[in-house]
Amino acid sequence: MNHTDLEAWLAAQQPAVADALRHLAQACVKISRACSRGAIAGEGGQSTHGAVGEVNVQGENQQKLDVYSDECMAEALAQCSSVAGWASEELEHPTVSPNHATTGRYLAVFDPLDGSSNIDANISVGTIFSVLPHLFPGAEPTEAAFMQPGRRQVAAGYALYGPATVLVLSTGNGIEFFTLDPVSSNWLHTRSGVQIRTTTSEFAINASNQRFWEKPIQRYVSECVAGDTGPRARNFNMRWVASMVAEVHRIMTRGGVFLYPRDTKEPRKPGRLRLMYEASPMAYLMEQAGAKAVTGTMDLLDVVPDTLHQRVPVIIGSSDEVERIIGYYVDPNENVSHQLFRHRSLFVQSHP
Ligand SMILES: O=P(O)(O)OC[C@H]1O[C@](O)(COP(=O)(O)O)[C@@H](O)[C@@H]1O
Ligand SMILES: [Mg+2]
Ligand SMILES: [Mg+2]
Numbered sequence: 001m002n003h004t005d006l007e008a009w010l011a012a013q014q015p016a017v018a019d020a021l022r023h024l025a026q027a028c029v030k031i032s033r034a035c036s037r038g039a040i041a042g043e044g045g046q047s048t049h050g051a052v053g054e055v056n057v058q059g060e061n062q063q064k065l066d067v068y069s070d071e072c073m074a075e076a077l078a079q080c081s082s083v084a085g086w087a088s089e090e091l092e093h094p095t096v097s098p099n100h101a102t103t104g105r106y107l108a109v110f111d112p113l114d115g116s117s118n119i120d121a122n123i124s125v126g127t128i129f130s131v132l133p134h135l136f137p138g139a140e141p142t143e144a145a146f147m148q149p150g151r152r153q154v155a156a157g158y159a160l161y162g163p164a165t166v167l168v169l170s171t172g173n174g175i176e177f178f179t180l181d182p183v184s185s186n187w188l189h190t191r192s193g194v195q196i197r198t199t200t201s202e203f204a205i206n207a208s209n210q211r212f213w214e215k216p217i218q219r220y221v222s223e224c225v226a227g228d229t230g231p232r233a234r235n236f237n238m239r240w241v242a243s244m245v246a247e248v249h250r251i252m253t254r255g256g257v258f259l260y261p262r263d264t265k266e267p268r269k270p271g272r273l274r275l276m277y278e279a280s281p282m283a284y285l286m287e288q289a290g291a292k293a294v295t296g297t298m299d300l301l302d303v304v305p306d307t308l309h310q311r312v313p314v315i316i317g318s319s320d321e322v323e324r325i326i327g328y329y330v331d332p333n334e335n336v337s338h339q340l341f342r343h344r345s346l347f348v349q350s351h352p
Contacts, residue, residue, distance in 0.1 A: 003179075003189050003190060004188075004189045005178075005187055005188055005189060006022075006025055006167070006178050006186070006187035006188075006189065007022075008189065009176060009178075010022055013171050014154075014171070015082075016082035016103075017082070017131060017154055017155050019080055019081060019082040020077075020080055020082050020083050020106050020108060020131050020155065021131070021155055021157070021169060021171075022080075023076040023079060024076065024077075024108065024110075024129050025159075025178075027069075027072040027075070027076035027077075027127070028127050028159035028165070028167060028180075029180065029185050030072045030076075031065075031069045031072050031112070031113070031127055031161065032159065032161050032165040032180055032182075034065060034068055034069075034072075035065070035119075035125060035161040036161070036165075036182070041065075047064065048068045049063075049064060049065060049120070050063070050064055050120075052066070052067060056089075056090055057090070057091065057092040057309060058274075062090070063119055065113055065116060065119050066090055066112060066113045066116050069113040069127065070088050070089075070090040070091070070112040070113075072112070073086070073088065073108075073112050073127070073129075074088070074095060077108055078097060078098065080097075080099070081099050081102075081104070082099075082103060082104060082105055082106055083097055083104055083108050084096070084099060084104025084105065084107060084134040084141050085097050085107055085108075085134070085140075085141035085145070086107065086108040086110065087108075087109045087110075087277070087308050088109075088111075088277070089110070089112065089274060089277055090112060092308075092309075093143065093308075094107075094142070094145075094146060096140050100134075100138075100139070100140055100141060101138055101140075102138075105134055106131050106133060106134055106154065107132045107134050107145060107146055108130070108131055108132075109130045109132065109146065109276045109277045109281075110127065110129040110277050111128040111274070111277040111278055112127055113126075113127060114126045114128050114158075114243055114278065115241070115242060115243025115244065115245060115246065118241070118242060118243050123241065123242075123243065123246075124160060124161060124162040124243055124245070124246040125161050125243050125245070125246075126158050126159055126160045126161060126243060126244075126246065126249075127159045127161075127245070128158045128244070128245060128277055128278055128281050129157055129158070129277070129281060130150070130153050130155075130156045130276065130281040130284070131153060131154050131155040131156065132148050132152055132153055132154065133148075133152060133154060143307075143308055146276065146305070146308060147305045147306070148304075148305070149280075149301060149303060149304045149305070150279070150280030150281070150283050150300060150301040150302075150303070151302060153281065153284045153301075154171065154172065155169065155170065155171045155172070156169075156170060156280070156284040156285055157170065157285070158245050158248065158249075158281065158282070158285070160245050160246060160249045162249075164180070165179070165182070166178065166180070166190075166249065167179075167180065168194075168249065168252065168285060170285055170288040174192070174193045174194070174288055175192075175193065175194040175195075175252070175289045176192055177189075177190045177194060194289055195290045196252060196286070196289040196290055196291040197254070197255035197318055198255075198290070198291075198318055198320050199255070199318060199320050199321075200254075200255035200256045200318040200320070200321055201234060201235065201237060202238070202239060202255065202256040203221070203224055203237075203238055203239075203256065203258075203259065203321070204239045204240055204241075204250075204251075204256060204257070204258045204259065205217075205221060205238070205240065205258075205259040205260070205261075206260070207221070207238070207240070212263035212264045212265040213261055213263050214261055214262055214296070214334075215328075216296065216325060216328035216329045216331070216334045217259060217296075217325070217328075219328050220324070220328055224236040224238075239256070244258070244260075244273065244278055244282065248285070248286075248316070251286075251317045251318070252285075252289060255317070256317050256318060257315070257316070257317035257321040257322060258315075258316050259315050259325075260273050260313065261313045261314075261315060262296065269311045270311055270313060271312045271314060272311060273311060273312060273314045274309055274310065274311055274312075275300075275303055275305050275310045275311065275312040276308060276310065278314075279293075279300050279303075280300065280301065282314075282316060283299075283300035283301050283314075283316060284301060286316045287301065290319070291316065291317055291318055291319055292316065292317070292319045292322035292323065293314070293316040293322070294315050294316075294322060294325075294326060295312055295314070295315070296313055296315055296325065296326070296329045297329055300312065300314065
């Protein structure tokens with residue numbers, strides 16, 4: 001079968017956005033190569049695998065591949081004339097591009113390596129990225145310039161480093177899949193207009209946190225687990241990879257729902273996942289694929305960030321299940337605080 005490639009698709013996109021995506025995709029090729037070489041990756045006897053021995057801005061143990069992936073992204077974006085600055089999971093503050101004063105019209109935000117606790121076990125990991133407009137062209141992008149809700153994204157995507165490396169992109173006109181040819185390092189266009197099934201009998205949640213969940217999530221999961229003996233009157237299956245990219249890609253290909261809800265495990269944190277470079281880009285891709293993405297009490301794309309590394313509850317996937325969960329949050333018997341975030345709430349406006 002003959003496939004066109006990423007360049008052919010980019011040629012039909014807005015040129016400055018295409019330029020940002022081209023550079024992000026180039027970085028993903030390098031990261032993919034390092035992932036696939038496993039323990040033998042690295043040069044001059046310096047392996048890119050294993051722990052750095054330091055804790056990053058998230059309070060998490062940094063892996064060498066986290067650092068290497070971050071460097072690949074930064075190196076690519078520094079060459080990109082349309083990006084004025086970027087922010088990464090691995091760095092506390094944004095980086096200003098040398099191009100900010102001239103041609104930089106966009107900001108990039110990324111998780112250079114998602115699921116990095118899986119690296120040692122050779123389980124799929126990925127890269128997640130988001131492209132936002134630079135609202136003050138010519139000005140140095142400060143942290144404030146990044147504080148835009150996900151609804152403003154002009155593009156988002158992820159690369160999944162699995163048995164095959166896959167790139168999933170959207171510029172607001174549906175979802176495209178590209179598969180990396182490891183011989184030519186070319187991204188081949190393998191699917192277009194991907195839509196997520198509205199119904200599913202598969203859910204993904206870290207069940208070890210069950211005792212910390214909010215009541216609507218307790219109810220939803222216990223009903224799924226009860227299967228054909230419970231109110232759902234059908235059996236459900238469960239998956240948990242612990243790499244959000246892999247979970248999202250499974251949902252893209254066969255439906256499902258992924259939940260990382262607000263919990264009381266660490267009351268200071270309203271969720272595990274980071275809004276700007278995990279939740280927002282995935283929410284954008286979900287909506288582009290006809291699925292839904294909420295916190296439980298509002299659409300994820302409407303959450304206005306307060307800080308770069310802000311965390312947020314995430315419930316995404318097949319629309320029938322996400323709508324059911326929203327219904328459980330609305331149910332007054334579930335006693336949920338609806339004042340969790342600024343902006344539009346699911347309780348005061350109807351959503352298409
Ligand atoms: O299984 P856990 O520990 O609850 O966490 C899994 C979640 O944490 C993450 O791995 C966080 O990503 P990072 O590796 O980028 O920190 C998500 O991909 C995933 O959904
Ligand atoms: Mg991550
Ligand atoms: Mg990461």
